[in-house]
Amino acid sequence: MTTPDSASPRSMRTPLGRVRSLGASHSGTFDFWIQRLTAVASVLLILPVVIVVMMLLGRNQAGAAQVLGAPLVAIILLLFIIATAWHMKIGMQVVIEDYVHNEKIKLAAIMANNFFSFAVALASIYAILKLSSGV
Amino acid sequence: MTARIERPLSPHLQTYRFTLTMAMSIIHRITGIALYFGTLLLVWWLIAAASGPTAYSHVQAFTTSFIGRLVVFGYTWALLHHMLSGIRHFFWDLGYGFKPNEREALTWAALIGGISLTVLLWIAAYAIGGGR
Numbered sequence: 001m002t003t004p005d006s007a008s009p010r011s012m013r014t015p016l017g018r019v020r021s022l023g024a025s026h027s028g029t030f031d032f033w034i035q036r037l038t039a040v041a042s043v044l045l046i047l048p049v050v051i052v053v054m055m056l057l058g059r060n061q062a063g064a065a066q067v068l069g070a071p072l073v074a075i076i077l078l079l080f081i082i083a084t085a086w087h088m089k090i091g092m093q094v095v096i097e098d099y100v101h102n103e104k105i106k107l108a109a110i111m112a113n114n115f116f117s118f119a120v121a122l123a124s125i126y127a128i129l130k131l132s133s134g135v
Numbered sequence: 136m137t138a139r140i141e142r143p144l145s146p147h148l149q150t151y152r153f154t155l156t157m158a159m160s161i162i163h164r165i166t167g168i169a170l171y172f173g174t175l176l177l178v179w180w181l182i183a184a185a186s187g188p189t190a191y192s193h194v195q196a197f198t199t200s201f202i203g204r205l206v207v208f209g210y211t212w213a214l215l216h217h218m219l220s221g222i223r224h225f226f227w228d229l230g231y232g233f234k235p236n237e238r239e240a241l242t243w244a245a246l247i248g249g250i251s252l253t254v255l256l257w258i259a260a261y262a263i264g265g266g267r
Binding site: 050058061068077084085088091095123126131 | 164167168170171174175177178181182183184185187188190191192214218221222225228256259260263264
């Protein structure tokens with residue numbers, strides 16, 4: 001019996017050779033590494049971020065804008081947003097690859113995931129930079 | 136290698152005996168997904184702060200409402216739980232904590248730590264926010 005993904009009887013290619021580079025993600029360990037890198041970054045940043053959130057409690061817009069516009073606060077939040085947005089993009093892609101088996105729907109879902117994560121990051125970064133410049 | 140070999144497939148989740156680490160694995164994924172969509176709150180809040188007093192008052196109306204409080208409380212727990220559960224994964228990535236009692240202890244620590252930290256943080260938040 002010959003299935004579409006099996007080699008011809010005369011082929012010299014090994015089973016490993018045929019499946020190499022045909023994995024679900026079509027990429028190597030880059031995402032694995034970035035997922036851990038951004039996780040460590042988020043853990044390091046959580047305490048400063050919690051302090052910033054505590055500083056904002058009970059303040060009105062003018063007070064909040066003043067706190068968020070301070071350079072140190074803005075930098076902490078920017079780092080946290082970049083790390084978490086990247087982390088969640090990779091995490092959601094893993095979930096999609098685990099549960100969505102239809103190739104076209106999977107591609108669409110991964111695209112939507114990229115759009116969402118990038119939009120979340122960019123919108124947050126824009127808001128913080130706007131608060132920092134005081135425009 | 137012409138014929139397809141009938142290899143055993145991995146049994147479905149419900150076939151396995153329930154274990155704590157298994158439940159935590161599922162919770163880790165669910166909290167991750169919740170945090171993913173929860174970032175919309177963060178974005179809304181930051182854009183509102185950058186937009187002006189009216190937009191910001193809408194956010195505050197939500198966060199001070201009962202549903203809003205519940206959502207933000209849930210978000211706090213999901214974040215802290217996901218973080219501690221993730222730190223547990225770092226132990227395993229580095230090759231530690233694989234003995235049965237060790238992995239159970241790590242898992243309980245993350246579970247209890249996440250709830251405790253959330254409650255502590257909210258007590259602090261009420262103490263600070265209420266005093267302002």
